[in-house]
Amino acid sequence: MHATEVLGVTESASDEEIRAAYLKRVKEHPPDRSPEEFERIRDAYETLRDPRRRMRDMLLAADPSAPFTSLFAGLEPERRFVGPNPWLEVLKKK
């Protein structure tokens, strides 16, 4: 997982945004409770703080072999209220 994904920031995130995301993630995973996750978060933050490492991470972040579904990871199908009739139609047709 790339640093931006670990911290949940975009590639164009500013230094302030990165720091805010880092602090938020550290609060969620404090070192005494989840040391491994904390290490990962810390590594990601160190990577994004260093312009060279950040650039390298950004270059290598592009994964052409990644599943296409990963492009739509945040896309949750809707759950619209449609009233009882469409439901009843299913019940009627056996």
Next chain:
Amino acid sequence: VHQETFAAAETRVRQLIANARHKTALDQAKEVHKAYRSGASEALLIDAYAERIRDLIRQNLTVEANSLLDLVRERYPSAVDRLTGLAVSAAARAGRLEQLVGPLNNALLPAEHRAAIELAIQEQVTDLAALAGCPVLPPEHALRQAAASLQRAFEAVTSGPVPEEALTLAEISRRSPLAPWKMLVWAIASFYRRDDEACLRYLDAVKTGSAPARLAPALRCMLDGKAGGQLSAPSAELVSRISGDALTLKHSIEELDRAFEQGEHERRIMDTIRSAVQACRRSAPEQVERLKQHISVRSAMERLDVDKTRGAMGAPSRHDAYFYRLFARGMEQEAGHPSDLIAACSTWNDFRLKAVEEGWFTANGPAAATLYLHMAKVLRDIPERTIRSFEKAARKGNGQPIDDLFFMRPEKLYERACVLDPHSEAFSEWMEWTRTRHGSQAERVAEAWHKICPHDIEPILSLMAASEQRGSFPKALAYLVKAERIDGVNPEVRRARLRLLAGNAIRCIQRKKPALADQSLDEISELPQSREGDRPAFVAALRYMTAALREDLAGAQKRRAEIEQFLEGCAGATLLIFAVAAACKRRELRTLESVQNLAESERAALPATLARLTALAKDVQFNMQVPPSWMAEGAEQFRRTHRTLGLSQLRMLGEAALQANEPGFAYAISTAGLERGNPAEAEFLFLRAQSLPATHFERRMVCAAAAAKLARQLSQQDLAGKAVDFLRGPFKDGSIELTPAQVGEILQKEKKQPVFPKSNRQGPNYRSIVGDRLCQCPDCRRDRGEEMEGLDDFDCELEQDEEFAGLEIPEDMPLEIAELLLQETVRAVANGESVEELLARLGGEGLPQTRSRKSRRK
């Protein structure tokens, strides 16, 4: 007979019923009953009628089912009770609620009949409103009350968010025929609350076969997001209305992934691309371009037809920085040939231009430098000639100026990276690459690095080494002073002073400047490390040279006596003075008495002396020359005395023998070493590989590979590295992987070969191990010393270019001669030989007579 015949007929009819051929079964049952007219035949007929009626109900032919039911009840009154369940079922299916639930008003209704009605309600009733308002039941009837509650709850949960506490539905008991409805209502409410776990739990509780269970597939499809290919049309419509097109998109994208992963036929992939892009355009139009970019790159990686892909996508993908980055990474991942990597770097350059244009980073900032470093790393292992041929093709084809093709050249990329963002890591990478590819330019890189990062030790050490190689010892010592200031405890730094001072002294002696040489020697004497081991003998030998230069015979005699004292013998002193004189290029001092004049005891100790001096030469890093006659005597003595030598002495003798180009002696040492067993077997097996004649190609290769494997097992990493380098050198692709059993076999075979092979065929055969792994290209065959008949058409222009880069070869000189001359000249320079000495040696020994046909043509 009569009974048996009826039994056979009954079996036939029942088999037809079991096979769901109800109509035929009824027809035959009628015939049987007509023939036998017995109670058994009537029962069989009633059963056949019942199954036929059930079949009609299943087909929703309720009118026909009721008519047949009435007919049977009329003709066979005894069967009325048996047909009650069917009557209820037919009524329920026909939606005749009054007829279905009416009997429930009868308090004396048999339990069996009530159960049949309740089952029919559970399985068939879908209209809760009708049941709630059914006039045949009193308004306060529990069934009507329950139906009304469920009707309201169902409408509520399907129309908007409902708090959980508003859906207790306590009035519906678990035994109620409408209990599955309660579970369904709760499942729907959980679904809209996105509490999928609860939704699944309630769905599991909906009784299978009940009317509400018909909604389970649609709900499950919406929950797990899997393709709803098996859904009925109304269910699919429901899913589509609730989930919108997002679910369709999800399914299309999953299909697309599957098509690529399973490497399906191109046409099928194009179809999935088309559907995915269309679904994306409907549900997530903002992602269409991104999807198209990924599809384009993935199709290119899978070598799919570009035009067909474009056609399937509707239009080409947008070529922005994101696209080029993705494409470049794809090329890197799929690189099967150096040309793919060069193409990847060309695409990285396109990315750079677009990224700057789009504001990802500035053109001349550290980000661009990081990109250049990455590109250089991608190209670093590509052979120079491949890059050159691509450069040539690009210039010819596109007429691109050479400066525009910088992205093909690692040195240019490193240079740009270091200019834009000068830091140690970048310089270090550049230097490392330069050392392996363009050793002569390493100094320039080190100078640039040192200028920018004056406190980095690496460039200083590199500059020091370069100065030392050039014989510029004062400059090297100046760099050493800097290095000592930065990192005085660095082992390389600590070792350097003695070596550099000794080198400077030798240089001064070469230039006949004994005073300057003595200054260096005085400095050496002040160093504590100069008093370690046999070093004082070496310093004394240098002082012997300066005394001799001054024609101070007494001083020289004194020094010689010191050397003899240090080395405990005359032979060692004589050899050391000879070797130091050779290093100092003082021919007049390279006088050596005949080895035969040595005392018997000193001759017997000659192998030990040679080993000791080789160790000293290695320690102070000067080239130890041993006259051939002394080496021959050493070899002779070795046969008698080798058992008295220690492992380290054998090791040093092996190095001396190889250095003196005495393969027979080296072979004998390897035999003695192998006799000693573990843990020295690896190094002496490697010595065996080095000592064998070049024509024993397979044996050399196998011994080196076995030595590498053994060394790795014994954690002798240095030795393993040397053996691997040996395999990589003249053997090119000759690296082979051996099993432990094969290593053992090789070791045993080699131990049984104590004598140096005199002919090409002598020695163990390793064909079974080597197999067909040897490269058969003309280059490799020539390197192996094989006959090259019939390969005269091979064009080796590029190899010539590479081998003699920067050197001018006389037009009429055959390539082989040039190669030999080059090798001998390099050796002569390393040994401190003069041009005259080199020519004399070459002339005396003669040159090999082999010439390729190509050379003969020339």
